Amino acid sequence: DAEITQSPRHKITETGRQVTLACHQTWNHNNMFWYRQDLGHGLRLIHYSYGVQDTNKGEVSDGYSVSRSNTEDLPLTLESAASSQTSVYFCASSQLAGSADTQYFGPGTRLTVL
Amino acid sequence: AQSVAQPEDQVNVAEGNPLTVKCTYSVSGNPYLFWYVQYPNRGLQFLLKYITGDNLVKGSYGFEAEFNKSQTSFHLKKPSALVSDSALYFCAVRGRNQGGKLIFGQGTELSVKP
Numbered sequence: 001d002a003e004i005t006q007s008p009r010h011k012i013t014e015t016g017r018q019v020t021l022a023c024h025q026t027w028n029h030n031n032m033f034w035y036r037q038d039l040g041h042g043l044r045l046i047h048y049s050y051g052v053q054d055t056n057k058g059e060v061s062d063g064y065s066v067s068r069s070n071t072e073d074l075p076l077t078l079e080s081a082a083s084s085q086t087s088v089y090f091c092a093s094s095q096l097a098g099s100a101d102t103q104y105f106g107p108g109t110r111l112t113v114l
Numbered sequence: 115a116q117s118v119a120q121p122e123d124q125v126n127v128a129e130g131n132p133l134t135v136k137c138t139y140s141v142s143g144n145p146y147l148f149w150y151v152q153y154p155n156r157g158l159q160f161l162l163k164y165i166t167g168d169n170l171v172k173g174s175y176g177f178e179a180e181f182n183k184s185q186t187s188f189h190l191k192k193p194s195a196l197v198s199d200s201a202l203y204f205c206a207v208r209g210r211n212q213g214g215k216l217i218f219g220q221g222t223e224l225s226v227k228p
Contacts, residue, residue: 031214042118042204042218043158050214058215090157094214100146100165103216105157 003027006091006106014114019078021109023091031094032074033103034058034066036087043090049074081113116141118207120219127195127226135190135222137205147188148206148216149179158204164188175199195226 004025013019023032030051035043045058047066055066063085065077078085088110092103117140127133139145146165150158162173169181179190188205205219 033214033216035218040220042120042220043206043216044218045215048215092158100163101214102148102160102163103214104160105150107157108155 004106029093118219
């Protein structure tokens with residue numbers, strides 16, 4: 001079955017370190033998204049991509065970067081991790097550029113920055 | 115600016131009783147509206163969406179939602195709650211010219227007691 005996976009599921013790192021969270025989908029979806037989930041804020045969009053070589057900043061993109069070299073993967077990199085980036089991170093994908101399309105979510109990565 | 119509000123952080127319901135989880139939105143034009151559910155330590159699962167047409171939308175697990183344009187609301191409902199419905203529920207909105215980007219509410223914790 002097609003799916004969307006994230007790795008690692010849990011990560012503890014130190015302030016200042018570079019961290020990369022992986023997202024892989026086997027639906028062959030064009031669109032991929034990264035969100036962070038924090039209490040009281042719901043999910044906030046970090047970065048998104050509408051296809052290979054396309055990346056865009058979301059609402060809370062400072063300190064994060066993404067690259068899209070193929071359809072299946074959208075890794076999220078924290079250039080220099082900060083304690084404020086402790087959060088649960090979700091990757092999502094959708095097929096079409098049309099706004100009615102449903103996004104499907106991965107299981108999440110819980111990141112702790114000490 | 116687009117926004118979504120879920121006015122209740124928590125909703126408590128007795129098993130067998132009807133439940134309502136409230137959502138109001140602010141977006142220019144006609145929106146696409148979504149409900150997702152999140153079980154503990156899991157990713158978000160799609161429940162239902164409103165695109166156009168009938169204001170009552172039926173979704174997974176017996177849930178339905180009513181779109182009310184004049185009140186800019188999209189409340190989630192279920193006629194008879196189950197203990198297994200206990201979870202975190204998110205409302206999300208997307209404007210018709212916003213590509214694939216979703217704006218999420220802060221979430222409502224639903225607790226169904228036997």
